[in-house]
Amino acid sequence: MREAVVSFKDFSFKYKHQQEATLHDINLDIYRGEKILILGPSGCGKSTLANCINGLIPFSYPGTITGSLTVAGLQTQQSSLFELSKHVGTVQQDSDAQFVGLSVGEDIAFSLENQSMPRSEMLPIVDEAARIVDMERFLTHPPFDLSGGQKQKVALAGILHDAEEILLFDEPLASLDPAMGMTAVDLIDKIHKESGKTIIIIEHRLEDVLYRHVDRILLINDGRIVKDCTPDEMLYSGVLKIYGVREPLYIAALENAGVRFEEGEHLDDIEKIDIDRYRDAVLSEFARSKPYTVGEKGKVVVEVENVDFQYNPDHKVLENVSLTIREGEKLAIVGKNGAGKSTLAKLLCGIIRPISGTIRINGENYLSMSIKEIGQLIGYVMQNPNQMLVKDMIMDEITLALQLNEFPEELIKQRAEETLKMTGLYPMRNWPVSALSYGQKKRVTIASILALQPDVIILDEPTAGQDYRHYTEIMRFLDDLNKNYGKTIVFITHDMHLAIEYTDRALVFADGKLIADDFVYKVLSDKDIIERANLKETSLVLLARKVGLDPEEFIRHFIEREREERENG
Amino acid sequence: MDSFGKRLFIALTPGKTFLDRLQGKTKIRLFFAFILILVATWDMRILFPILIISIIGLISIKPEWKTVRGLTIFTLLMNLFNLFLIWVVSPNYGYSQVGATTVLVRFTETYILSAETLWYFLVRLTKFMATFFVSLTFIQCITPSEMAAGLYGVGIPYKISTVVSLAFRYIPEIARDFNEIKISMQARGLELDSRKSSLITRLKQNVLILVPLIIVSFDRVGNIADAMDLRGYGRMKTRTYYAEHELTKGDRIINIVNVLLYAGFIAIVVVRIVSHREFLIWAPWVK
Numbered sequence: 001m002r003e004a005v006v007s008f009k010d011f012s013f014k015y016k017h018q019q020e021a022t023l024h025d026i027n028l029d030i031y032r033g034e035k036i037l038i039l040g041p042s043g044c045g046k047s048t049l050a051n052c053i054n055g056l057i058p059f060s061y062p063g064t065i066t067g068s069l070t071v072a073g074l075q076t077q078q079s080s081l082f083e084l085s086k087h088v089g090t091v092q093q094d095s096d097a098q099f100v101g102l103s104v105g106e107d108i109a110f111s112l113e114n115q116s117m118p119r120s121e122m123l124p125i126v127d128e129a130a131r132i133v134d135m136e137r138f139l140t141h142p143p144f145d146l147s148g149g150q151k152q153k154v155a156l157a158g159i160l161h162d163a164e165e166i167l168l169f170d171e172p173l174a175s176l177d178p179a180m181g182m183t184a185v186d187l188i189d190k191i192h193k194e195s196g197k198t199i200i201i202i203e204h205r206l207e208d209v210l211y212r213h214v215d216r217i218l219l220i221n222d223g224r225i226v227k228d229c230t231p232d233e234m235l236y237s238g239v240l241k242i243y244g245v246r247e248p249l250y251i252a253a254l255e256n257a258g259v260r261f262e263e264g265e266h267l268d269d270i271e272k273i274d275i276d277r278y279r280d281a282v283l284s285e286f287a288r289s290k291p292y293t294v295g296e297k298g299k300v301v302v303e304v305e306n307v308d309f310q311y312n313p314d315h316k317v318l319e320n321v322s323l324t325i326r327e328g329e330k331l332a333i334v335g336k337n338g339a340g341k342s343t344l345a346k347l348l349c350g351i352i353r354p355i356s357g358t359i360r361i362n363g364e365n366y367l368s369m370s371i372k373e374i375g376q377l378i379g380y381v382m383q384n385p386n387q388m389l390v391k392d393m394i395m396d397e398i399t400l401a402l403q404l405n406e407f408p409e410e411l412i413k414q415r416a417e418e419t420l421k422m423t424g425l426y427p428m429r430n431w432p433v434s435a436l437s438y439g440q441k442k443r444v445t446i447a448s449i450l451a452l453q454p455d456v457i458i459l460d461e462p463t464a465g466q467d468y469r470h471y472t473e474i475m476r477f478l479d480d481l482n483k484n485y486g487k488t489i490v491f492i493t494h495d496m497h498l499a500i501e502y503t504d505r506a507l508v509f510a511d512g513k514l515i516a517d518d519f520v521y522k523v524l525s526d527k528d529i530i531e532r533a534n535l536k537e538t539s540l541v542l543l544a545r546k547v548g549l550d551p552e553e554f555i556r557h558f559i560e561r562e563r564e565e566r567e568n569g
Numbered sequence: 570m571d572s573f574g575k576r577l578f579i580a581l582t583p584g585k586t587f588l589d590r591l592q593g594k595t596k597i598r599l600f601f602a603f604i605l606i607l608v609a610t611w612d613m614r615i616l617f618p619i620l621i622i623s624i625i626g627l628i629s630i631k632p633e634w635k636t637v638r639g640l641t642i643f644t645l646l647m648n649l650f651n652l653f654l655i656w657v658v659s660p661n662y663g664y665s666q667v668g669a670t671t672v673l674v675r676f677t678e679t680y681i682l683s684a685e686t687l688w689y690f691l692v693r694l695t696k697f698m699a700t701f702f703v704s705l706t707f708i709q710c711i712t713p714s715e716m717a718a719g720l721y722g723v724g725i726p727y728k729i730s731t732v733v734s735l736a737f738r739y740i741p742e743i744a745r746d747f748n749e750i751k752i753s754m755q756a757r758g759l760e761l762d763s764r765k766s767s768l769i770t771r772l773k774q775n776v777l778i779l780v781p782l783i784i785v786s787f788d789r790v791g792n793i794a795d796a797m798d799l800r801g802y803g804r805m806k807t808r809t810y811y812a813e814h815e816l817t818k819g820d821r822i823i824n825i826v827n828v829l830l831y832a833g834f835i836a837i838v839v840v841r842i843v844s845h846r847e848f849l850i851w852a853p854w855v856k
Contacts, residue, residue: 060798082804090799097792100800101811102581102714102738109811111800116807119815126811142581144741158800351752375756382753386788387746390754390780404758404774448757 005166005198006030006053010067013052018063022048023223026067032165035192035199037209037231040220041244041467042438046202049220050170052076053200055084072165085111089159093171095151096143104130104146105139108157129157133187147337149180156187166198167191173205174464177336177494178536185211204467206240207248207539210268219243231268236261244469246497250539253558254278257285270539275546282547289557298327300363301455301488302348302378307357309343317343319512321357325456325490330482332491332499332520335509336534341492344509345458348490350374362455372405379449383461385441388448394436395420395429397448405452415451422485423447423477439470443477450481456488457481463498475502476566496538500524500555501562508533521555579737580712586630588710593719593813595820595827600707602830607700609837611666611850613688616695623702630710637705644701652690656682663689668848669855688852713737718810727808739789746785750778 008028014021022045030036040046051057053071059081069076072087092098101107108129112122130136133153143151152172159167169188173181189212192199203209210231217234219227221243227234234240238255240247247255250270254261259278266272302325309318318340325331333341346352347359350371359366361377382388391397398419402412420426425447428436433444442462449457462478463471479502481487493499499506499520506523508516510532516523523529530537544554583589588596603619610616627637655662660679663686664670671684711719717734721727751761759774760766766774797803 054799056795056798060795081798082801085799085801085804092792092796092799094789094792096742097789098796100735100738100793100797102712102734103812106714106811110797110802113809113811114801114804116805116809119809119811119813122809122811140582143738144581346752349752349756351755370762371755372758372760375758378756380753380756382749384785386784387750387781388753389784390777400777401757404760452757 002031004029004070005032005072006200007070008052008067009069011052011069012066013048013057013063015048015061015063021064021223023052026225028218028225028228030198030200032198033196035189035213035215036201037206037214037217038200038202038220039204039206039217039240039245041204041469044220044243045223046220047170048223050090050168050200050202053166054088054090054168055079055081086162087164088166088168089162089164090168090170091152091155091159091172093174095148095155095175098155099143099146099151102142103139104135104141104143104154107143107154108161110158111162125161126157129161132160132191133157147180148175149177149183149337152176152180152184153187156191160191160195164197166200169199169201169203171203172201173203173208177534178208178496179336179534181205181208182211182536185209189213204245206245210248214268219245232264232266235267236263236265244467244472246468248539249497249558250543252562253540253543253554254282256558256561257281270542270546275543279547282543283549286549286554286557289553289560298329298486298488300324301327301361303358303360303363304348305358305360307347307354307359309340309347309352309355317512318347321514323507323514323517325488327455327488328482328486329505330479330489330491330503331505331507332493332503333507333509334494334496334499334523334533334535336494339509339533340512341509342460345380345460345490345492348378348456348458349380350378375401375454376405376452377454378456378458379452379454381446381449381457381459381462383464385438385445388445389433389441392432392434393429394425394431394433394444397433397444398425398429398451401448401452415453419447419451422450422481439466439473442474446478450487454487456490458490458492460492461495462491462493463495471498478502494534496524496535500538500559508535510534519556521552521559524555525551579708580710581737583712583715584630584710586710587819588626588630588706590817590819591710591823592722592816592820593711593715593717593810594722595719595823596707596711596715597719597723598827599823599830600703602827602834603703604700605834606830606837607696607703609834609841611692611696612837613692613695613851615837616692616699620695620699620702623699623706626706627702627709630706632705632709637709640705641701645698648694648697652694656686656690660686662686666848666850667852667855669852671854685852685855689850692850712812714810714812718813721808721810722813728803731802735793739793742789743782743786747778747782750781750785754778 008026011023011026012021013023038046038049048057051061052069055076057063058065058077065077071084074083076084099107101110105126108126109122112125127136130139133156135150135153135157172184176184185208188199188201191197201209214231217229217231218225219234219239226243227237227239235247235251251267257278259281261267304321304323307318307321308316310316321344333344335341347354350366350369353367361374366374389397391400395416399412399416402415420429423443423446425443433441436444462474475498478489482489491498491503503520506516506518506520507514508523508529515532516529524538525541540555540558541551544551606615607619660681661670661683663683666689667685669685672681673684674682713734717730720730720733754777755761759777761771
């Protein structure tokens, strides 16, 4: 008989200040040593579920609980946050905020310090934990020197050393580039195998988590568990799409080819699928692909020529970068963290200027323009909408840029109206900004930039931390701006799905150099570029190879087919 | 190593010299001992040795000369200017402090330069520069974590010392947020150039940066609080510190020095109370 370490019985939870319950009738047993993935769209209650397990609910976020929850033999309501923290270790989503120490060693030691453990006992434990996550050479490094992935590792090390039998990961991949994400998934798997601890992962990037074996997947929607089964059964059932969770690409590609999987088939790993059986289906579907036609090229809007940039003399952030951006294009700037992506965006907006080389906007050298003037040609949307919203009302937020630029009253009214209609915010124009969801806020920030009617809009990680449904909503909206209003859209992202589905061209950066400027499908089938830019080979490449097709052509076909489907509804 | 640390003259990673390797607790005790004595006395026989010791201390930790030099010159000039102003306002100020007037140069009837005034200025300058060097040495040789650990070590509640280390941890993040928000507002048309908009408009527009900064910072504070709760912060009445290493030989030596220094401080205070000197400052030639 397996022993349940987490046991929900008829459990419901309602936050103190909310009208309706966030979790309903949860009945769930998680057994010792299991590795579980909790999936579901944003706002479905999966983070709430996690916070119930680690004790933040009800101790930090009060509310009403009905039913019971037992964690490691403790009734959570009768226990305390501290008591629970001995049994449950949590790695949170924000790898930056949870790094509370001033060095790697200190942060790993934080919970030991809080237990008043003598330093002499602490040292070997910290060293061992750092060794497991491969950070032992960084013990004295301050957080300011670390990448997001490294901070995540430190956070993991910080909960490893306790007697904690349950490790909880709340969206661990959210801020990592694809290669770092793979490392993180691998590391979690290694710890699971070596320590036998119970692992609970909350994520919506299903394919990335399935890179390593998972015992069971829970699908949550509207605060209820809608499916609780093995990954194979989950993929076979086909319910993921209904609940706005993205299927792995190889599954989508096989389904496109009309493949019907068999019950009990191993689907969670492409290596285990008997591709031979589906080869004909894939080939015949591929045969229907249309020959590629190069679309008409718009006029050049931005020209970057041999640009160098550096913050301090001994380290070039960008080196000899040349590129052009044309009207009506959609392109992705990809590459690992710190490769120079955001520096390029800042250069384009004129916030920083090149050390050497030239940038021309509409043919004019932009050195003669002020940031304000450039802002009317190139708009920049930051990752976190909260960093951009300053006004209480949507209408005020949208007119702000126009007022700052001292447009005449008449024109402000007219532009604001146009923008509101363009972005579908017109019915909400008099709403307070605080009443909006994250996705709606994002839309308002884009609208506030659009009001100036720039030719180019640069968006920094537009889909970070959002589930497939919201993500699709935002991307469709941007697609629409691109198609119907001819706006050039530039994404800075490490989300390969986004790059594949919504852009035509990818600019790949590695160590300050532009290493590729090509069609997305070409970039993603080039092993060398993938490695240098910390990207990840998509499962489509593997599938193509197994079937015996050219990966490049296969990805192109897949992209086109997905787009067609999207356009047809 | 990191630009933030350099800018604030603080080290985030511990150094390797004798003073660097002391415990945070020892460093704090030593610092306060010197500061108390420096506040308590105007006696050149005590001040001058401390000045020399503080300069030796500073040299011993091998600081970055570029930053130290600039700051030292600035402090020195400010002090000299201050003294000059005192002289301009009351040329025979030395009399009130030392109790005699030995004229060295007479410019006009009132404007004289006396040996006592010069002596007073020299004492005052020594006192201030010693305080400056002691503080500079202290700040340069202690990391924020050692400071937190040290404060806890000398009896300050750990919740307060946590505030110290958290401030150092998150101030640069807030500065970065501020910069990013400023940039995005500039691109939307915010004019921060002093040549193009008036001070009032610029102040008003700075509020536009503060609103999102406050909201983003509050989000961050919430996350930090959760992270600390989840790792058992505040679970117990006591706490230990990873950054506070075990007592070394150096610590034992300095702790003896500390005891002597505090005894010296008490002696100075007692002597001042008992002796009832009419004038504040001792000068070798004034009886």
